[in-house]
Structures are given as structure tokens and as C-alpha cells.
Ligand SMILES: [Ca+2]
């Protein structure tokens with residue numbers, strides 16, 4: 001029983017020492033909470049997600065927009081790609097698959113396109129009105145579908161990539177009567193479905209010319 005007594009005494013001593021420590025202010029002392037001075041200030045609003053035109057200037061319409069010259073910005077903002085790697089040429093450091101090809105305008109195009117992917121291009125439309133749109137694509141079998149939005153509106157409807165005979169053979173597909181509003185705005189190319197190739201199509205550029 002003597003042991004138990006000592007033990008109890010030791011516990012009491014430790015307890016008293018702890019209290020003494022807390023009371024002596026040897027550590028940081030939590031004082032009373034300051035009186036509430038009203039609601040805390042609102043957190044600063046996050047900056048709006050924005051993209052920057054590739055090479056600094058928006059793409060002019062009428063004009064040609066290289067598929068590989070999508071906006072600068074992070075994934076999910078300037079582009080979306082289903083795999084994080086660039087499967088192709090080291091043209092840019094993003095997840096978008098850019099291919100080098102000598103038959104393409106600018107020596108490059110976008111390839112390995114998959115449903116659900118999209119690309120944003122800041123454009124500046126000089127004049128509102130009706131435009132013809134031409135797009136060179138390549139696909140060795142019936143390809144998938146995609147559409148193009150300007151200022152958030154679908155201006156093309158679904159565009160079907162044809163069988164051009166080979167990944168190495170570009171064929172220009174076109175749309176007439178594409179109605180555009182004037183001014184600087186985002187153009188978004190959206191990959192909607194894959195074809196027999198398990199891809200949408202290889203795409204070289206988007207060319208807009210004014211229609212009468
Ligand atoms: Ca990729």
C-alpha cells in the first residue's frame with residue numbers, strides 16, 4: 001500500500017506542477033478572446049479565369065487561325081486534354097497533342113484528338129456577319145465530330161470529319177453561313193465524338209473568310 005500512496009502523491013505533485021506551469025505563464029498564455037468587432041472582412045475574390053492569346057495578339061477574323069496556336073493558360077482554362085502529356089512535337093509545353101507535319105500550315109497541327117477535349121483561341125472579329133469556314137483535316141477512316149463556339153454560342157453545329165484516306169492526307173472541309181458577332185471574344189473548338197479511328201481528326205487550321 002505504501003507504493004500506491006507514493007504513486008498517488010506523485011500524481012498529485014505532477015498535477016500541481018502542471019497547474020503551476022499553466023498559471024505561471026511559462027508558455028504562451030491564452031488570454032480572453034477579443035470582443036467580436038463585427039463580421040470579418042470578405043476574402044478577396046479570386047481572379048477570373050482568363051486566357052492569353054498565343055504570341056500576345058488575338059487571331060484576326062477574317063483570317064487563319066492555326067489549330068496549334070491555341071491560347072496560353074492552364075489546362076481547364078485555355079485547353080482541356082484527356083491525357084496530361086503532349087504525344088507529339090515539342091512545339092509547346094502543354095498537355096495538348098501537337099503534331100509536326102510538313103504538309104500543314106505552320107508545319108504543325110493538332111492530333112490525337114479525343115472526345116471531350118477543347119481548345120480556346122482569343123479572336124477579334126472585324127465585322128459582324130456571315131463567314132465561310134475552311135478546316136483542313138486528316139483521318140484514315142470516317143472521323144469524329146466537333147463544333148466551334150464563339151462568345152459561348154455554337155456557330156457551326158456538329159462538323160463531321162470525313163475519311164481523307166490517310167493521317168498523312170489533309171482535306172479541306174468547309175461550312176458556309178457561319179454567323180459571327182464583331183469584337184474580341186473566345187473561340188472554343190470542342191471535340192464531340194470519336195470516329196472509327198478512335199480519334200476525332202487531325203486538324204491543321206481554321207480559316208474564316210467574309211461572305212457577301
Ligand atoms: Ca495529351
Ligand SMILES: [Ca+2]
Pocket residue numbers: 066067068104105106107108109203204205
Ligand atoms: Ca497548322
